[in-house]
Amino acid sequence: MTNNSTNMLLTGDAYLDSLNDGREVWFNGERVKNVTEHPAFYNSARNTAKVYDALHDPALKDKLLLTDKLGITTHKFFAPSYNSQDLAEAREAIAIWQRINYGWLGRTPDYKAAFMAQLAEGHSFYEPYSENALNWYKKYASKCLFLNHVLIDPPVDRSKARVDVRDVYLSVDKDDDKGIYVSGAKMVATASALTHATFVAVNSGTAARMETGRDEDMALVFITEMNAKGVKLISRPSYEFKADSPFDYPLSSRFDENDAVMVFDNAFIPWENVLIYRDVDKCKSFYAESGFFNRYNLQAAVRLAIKLEFCVGLLMKGTDATGTSVFHGVQTQIGELIGLRDLIWSMTTAMVYDTEPSIGGTVVPKLQTAAANRILMTNTWSRVREIFEIILAGAPIFTVSSHLDLKQPELEDTINRYFRGTGLQAHERIKLFKMIWDAMYSEFAGRNALYERNYAGNQDQQRLDALRWANIKGDTDRYKDMVQQCLDDYDLDGWKKEYLD
Numbered sequence: 001m002t003n004n005s006t007n008m009l010l011t012g013d014a015y016l017d018s019l020n021d022g023r024e025v026w027f028n029g030e031r032v033k034n035v036t037e038h039p040a041f042y043n044s045a046r047n048t049a050k051v052y053d054a055l056h057d058p059a060l061k062d063k064l065l066l067t068d069k070l071g072i073t074t075h076k077f078f079a080p081s082y083n084s085q086d087l088a089e090a091r092e093a094i095a096i097w098q099r100i101n102y103g104w105l106g107r108t109p110d111y112k113a114a115f116m117a118q119l120a121e122g123h124s125f126y127e128p129y130s131e132n133a134l135n136w137y138k139k140y141a142s143k144c145l146f147l148n149h150v151l152i153d154p155p156v157d158r159s160k161a162r163v164d165v166r167d168v169y170l171s172v173d174k175d176d177d178k179g180i181y182v183s184g185a186k187m188v189a190t191a192s193a194l195t196h197a198t199f200v201a202v203n204s205g206t207a208a209r210m211e212t213g214r215d216e217d218m219a220l221v222f223i224t225e226m227n228a229k230g231v232k233l234i235s236r237p238s239y240e241f242k243a244d245s246p247f248d249y250p251l252s253s254r255f256d257e258n259d260a261v262m263v264f265d266n267a268f269i270p271w272e273n274v275l276i277y278r279d280v281d282k283c284k285s286f287y288a289e290s291g292f293f294n295r296y297n298l299q300a301a302v303r304l305a306i307k308l309e310f311c312v313g314l315l316m317k318g319t320d321a322t323g324t325s326v327f328h329g330v331q332t333q334i335g336e337l338i339g340l341r342d343l344i345w346s347m348t349t350a351m352v353y354d355t356e357p358s359i360g361g362t363v364v365p366k367l368q369t370a371a372a373n374r375i376l377m378t379n380t381w382s383r384v385r386e387i388f389e390i391i392l393a394g395a396p397i398f399t400v401s402s403h404l405d406l407k408q409p410e411l412e413d414t415i416n417r418y419f420r421g422t423g424l425q426a427h428e429r430i431k432l433f434k435m436i437w438d439a440m441y442s443e444f445a446g447r448n449a450l451y452e453r454n455y456a457g458n459q460d461q462q463r464l465d466a467l468r469w470a471n472i473k474g475d476t477d478r479y480k481d482m483v484q485q486c487l488d489d490y491d492l493d494g495w496k497k498e499y500l501d
């Protein structure tokens with residue numbers, strides 16, 4: 001421990017420069033030379049850069065930064081929290097970052113801080129690689145590095161044991177004195193083209209099915225730099241690339257974080273990046289031990305609450321523009337959306353103030369609250385969209401094909417007359433509804449809906465985890481005891497004497 005604090009936090013420009021490192025990113029049949037200059041990634045890279053610039057804004061410094069026990073100055077969620085006050089301040093720091101992009105980027109650098117911050121106090125769990133874990137914490141926190149993560153095996157055959165899909169699922173080929181060599185693919189690395197490194201592991205459901213003596217070659221947790229030899233990113237289509245203008249696609253054109261299939265082709269991972277190697281038991285337990293699950297739910301709920309604030313604003317402006325905001329039935333739906341936002345935000349309050357102890361004197365949100373939050377969050381978006389569908393109905397499709405129609409003199413009078421809104425000129429109304437379209441119905445919106453539903457694991461696993469953890473924590477016994485007590489109050493002869501006394 002030292003009192004000499006260091007500040008090596010990246011600026012936006014330094015972040016952008018750091019991405020030009022020879023990484024292998026494939027898009028539209030070409031290897032991308034520099035992601036930050038490519039039209040598929042250009043604006044989302046710059047919007048991510050903004051969160052780095054915020055770290056250097058003197059007006060935000062006290063709210064965003066702290067100096068940890070090692071003397072490292074970092075974002076408040078990138079360091080461990082030791083009490084509720086720390087978690088409350090971390091929540092505020094997350095919220096400041098999320099408001100920069102209105103909650104539309106699911107994977108900003110603070111997401112993986114949920115895991116990485118815990119390495120500071122929890123590094124010894126990774127013995128014999130605990131020094132790697134501590135070094136990664138220091139490197140990560142001191143710059144606020146952007147890590148993506150891949151946990152999921154590709155959906156090529158879920159009915160087989162992992163070991164029987166070895167040609168696809170990530171496994172180790174060999175090791176030597178320098179490191180390990182791995183091959184296989186992972187689905188899907190959100191934002192990976194714009195990150196510094198990937199955290200590679202298996203999710204809790206997959207780990208639970210792994211067996212000692214069978215799955216060692218796949219029992220791996222490591223971090224890889226994006227430009228590691230043998231690591232390839234195969235990007236999905238880019239909505240930013242397709243977006244002709246911000247006027248027509250105001251969200252797709254700037255918040256498309258992209259998702260990529262990550263392929264490891266005998267990729268070299270140096271030993272210093274390895275956290276768990278061929279250890280099935282550790283793969284099964286690291287997830288729960290790390291506190292990642294408890295903490296990522298806090299980051300994700302703050303992000304979603306802010307996205308919902310934006311949606312409330314969109315819906316209110318939309319109903320004002322259609323003149324429907326005066327109707328009782330419309331107001332009830334706006335009220336419900338506000339209630340959803342407040343519910344998610346109140347989950348963050350529960351997670352901050354109702355905590356449980358974690359590694360090394362840290363505290364994390366209570367497991368059951370995080371599990372409940374995960375189920376709530378992943379089911380919220382479909383209702384949000386439904387409210388928009390019902391309340392704004394066909395209004396978003398009452399539009400023109402593109403901004404070019406608004407520049408066409410022959411159409412000027414027609415558009416001005418017929419496309420106006422309540423209190424809005426035609427071009428203002430069209431602009432607003434194009435944003436609503438992009439938020440709810442565009443290809444970008446479809447991907448976002450799929451993200452909100454699935455990013456925290458499949459729907460079955462979310463519920464099975466809630467059950468398993470309630471069993472482990474003794475909650476389900478307590479619930480059953482309660483019913484038994486109620487049953488014991490009476491018998492065939494009526495109320496028992498003790499019950500009525």
Ligand SMILES: Cc1cc2nc3c(=O)[nH]c(=O)nc-3n(C[C@H](O)[C@H](O)[C@H](O)COP(=O)(O)OP(=O)(O)OC[C@H]3O[C@@H](n4cnc5c(N)ncnc54)[C@H](O)[C@@H]3O)c2cc1C
Nearest residue numbers: 149150151152158187188189190450451454457458459460
């Ligand atoms: C936009 C988007 C971004 C994503 N980003 C990331 C990311 O950055 N990193 C990452 O690691 N992942 C990411 N994912 C993947 C995401 O984590 C998974 O989609 C999610 O965990 C669900 O897994 P799956 O799609 O493989 O569905 P599956 O696990 O195959 O589940 C589908 C359904 O099949 C059934 N099922 C499957 N397996 C079993 C079984 N063994 N027993 C019983 N029933 C079963 C269940 O009913 C389940 O609901 C992303 C996904 C999306 C859509």
